[in-house]
Amino acid sequence: MxxxxxxxxxxxxxxxxxxxxxxxxxxxxxxxxxxxxxxxxxxxxxxxxxxxxxxxxxxxxxxxxxxxxxxxxxxxxxxxxxxxxxxxxxxxxxxxxxxxxxxxxxxxxxxxxxxxxxxxxxxxxxxxxxxxxxxxxxxxxxxxxxxxxxxxxxxxxxxxxxxxxxxxxxxxxxxxxxxxxxxxxxxxxxxxxxxxxxxxxxxxxxxxxxxxxxxxxxxxRKLNEAEVSDEKKLIALYLIHGLDTLENGESKTKMKSAWPTALENHEAGSDAALVLPVSPRAAKSIITLSQALDQIVQEKGAETPDPLESMMQAFKFTSAYSGILNEALVRQTYGEDHYKAMDAVINATRTEFSDDRKDKIAAGLELADKGKKNERLLSVFSGRWSFMKSLLERLADDKT
Ligand SMILES: Nc1ncnc2c1ncn2[C@@H]1O[C@H](COP(=O)(O)OP(=O)(O)OP(=O)(O)O)[C@@H](O)[C@H]1O
Ligand SMILES: [Mg+2]
Structure with a gap:
């Protein structure tokens, strides 16, 4: 420090x-x-x-x-x-x-x-x-x-x-x-x-x-050596894949310039219309910044921060001006304050990572680790969470 x-x-x-x-x-x-x-x-x-x-x-x-x-x-x-x-x-x-x-x-x-x-x-x-x-x-x-x-x-x-x-x-x-x-x-x-x-x-x-x-x-050097937790990797996956996927399974990236105007119903008023996914390259920066912030927080004598909170703050400061926000909405709704807009995205992300969902992810990972798939469990991962279904299926396949 x-x-x-x-x-x-x-x-x-x-x-x-x-x-x-x-x-x-x-x-x-x-x-x-x-x-x-x-x-x-x-x-x-x-x-x-x-x-x-x-x-x-x-x-x-x-x-x-x-x-x-x-x-x-x-x-x-x-x-x-x-x-x-x-x-x-x-x-x-x-x-x-x-x-x-x-x-x-x-x-x-x-x-x-x-x-x-x-x-x-x-x-x-x-x-x-x-x-x-x-x-x-x-x-x-x-x-x-x-x-x-x-x-x-x-x-x-x-x-x-x-x-x-x-x-x-x-x-x-x-x-x-x-x-x-x-x-x-x-x-x-x-x-x-x-x-x-x-x-x-x-x-x-x-x-x-x-x-x-x-x-x-x-x-x-220490940062590079430190292990990145699975939680952080999953959060990064959410930012890359989850934020890309609409309820109907369509990809924002593939919509090109039709995003966000072509969004319908409540999605038009949700974070789905406010933010695009981060690139894999940006996700690496987010993980790196999060790891560095953790290091500083620990050196100041505190416990390692919660992975979601640490990743979200790193997300905020790497992405506010990276071009993923819907600028029209930032102007209209957030008075041009990109950080406020990012805070709204972060709040929505916290809701997505509810305790219930975290439990289901943990259960899914545990099964996948044994090479097992549970269709009922997998089916809860739909819409923007379909990446998790895909991940769990492939992890299970890799074990068998
Ligand atoms: N937060 C600060 N801490 C210490 N000194 C400051 C601070 N803000 C301004 N100053 C002092 O005010 C003067 C102008 O600051 P500085 O040149 O760093 O501003 P700047 O943001 O680079 O401005 P510009 O956009 O015009 O380049 C300097 O004398 C600087 O030392
Ligand atoms: Mg200056």
Whole structure:
């Protein structure tokens, strides 16, 4: 658990087992899980300050870049390693040289302030850096020796939710976690402290770097080793398959643009019309974030959170801006508040995971484990739960 040097914000993003999760905890959970974070929000809310503070965790293993629209990929290369330009000028024989140079790049955290200012070509390179490589002449060279992650900031407001928007799509594809800081603004006591601390409106650069890279990498390693519970896997299946399936068994994904307008009766007013399924890739991020949040909660001295609650909070913060919400409904019903809309989805999901249903799932799994199927039990898994029927049947078949 790290404390940012300058950034102050005691607003709770959520609580798990009574442990408050603050903005910096959420960002730390992302670092532990190696999930890229995009901090979006209004001007002057401390996004840059938080990104700066997090960069300090990584000491000289972090690269801080200010996005500008007049920066080209050459200048970016130059910032990553000044020797690149020399190598680029040498042309042909440079292939070997690049490997030499990239081998020496040792950045574990890439921070991009004002990412939306970057032109698409630069953005693409930056996203590569987040993923741990740099692309030169179509060839990928790894950096950061196995651990790399990115934090970006920017204020793009509404543009974000427009699916046609090229930047919005790029962000959704490459950022695992989008936090709209406008919904979690600092408390008066925080701003009081901020104003008391110093009246310099510039971001505080001076804090001495305290290198926590090793601790973060160790937490990441532990996370990767920790077993993911079956409950979490089943919850992920629900988010992928359950949220895809309507009462009549039809798939929302297959409906394409007919979703949600073609929905009938009460489904049109339920979460069926509010949310699309998550992708398998997103489900992995959700599990990872949930595991990281559990780790932080435990380090704060509490018991491991309930798997459903932990997964739901991870779902909320990975998916509010991932494009699965029905934007028209978010506007009409939730006053554009994506987190409120996610809370509605989460409430509906809690109802779906009733004690009765959990008992039936447990019974089904127990039978399947013995290679048995009980038709009456299987038949209760219909509509959005038909994935469970399919799963139990296949698990039973595999045993025989
Ligand atoms: N939550 C905060 N904690 C500490 N300092 C803060 C906080 N919010 C703002 N500040 C201070 O206010 C000033 C502006 O903050 P900062 O530049 O980080 O905002 P920003 O969200 O990046 O804004 P912009 O969208 O304009 O880039 C800085 O001096 C910063 O240190
Ligand atoms: Mg800023």
């Amino acid at each position: 790290f404390k940012p040097k300058n950034y102050r914000n005691s607003t709770e993003l959520t609580t798990l087992n009574g442990v408050p999760i603050y903005m910096h905890d959420m960002v730390e959970a992302a670092l532990r899980g190696r999930l890229n974070v995009f901090l979006q929000g209004d001007t002057g809310s401390g996004k840059t300050q938080l990104a700066r503070d997090v960069a300090h965790y990584f000491g000289d293993k972090s690269l801080f870049i200010l996005g500008r629209n007049d920066m080209d990929t050459r200048e970016l290369f130059q910032q990553v390693n000044p020797e690149f330009l020399k190598a680029l000028k040498q042309g042909d024989a440079a292939g070997v040289k690049f490997k030499d140079l990239t081998d020496r790049i040792n950045y574990n955290l890439i921070t991009i302030d004002e990412l939306p200012n970057c032109v698409p070509a630069v953005r693409a390179q930056l996203f590569n850096l987040f993923d741990g490589f740099i692309e030169i002449d179509g060839k990928a060279y790894p950096i950061g020796d196995g651990y790399s992650v990115g934090i970006a900031t920017g204020n793009i407001g509404q543009q974000f939710t427009e699916s046609s928007n090229e930047l919005g799509r790029a962000l959704r594809d490459r950022m695992h976690l989008v936090i709209d800081t406008d919904y979690f603004r600092p408390q008066p006591i925080d701003t009081f402290e901020i104003l008391t601390g110093d009246r310099n409106p510039r971001v505080n650069f001076d804090a001495k770097a305290e290198d926590k890279t090793a601790e973060i990498r160790e937490a990441h």
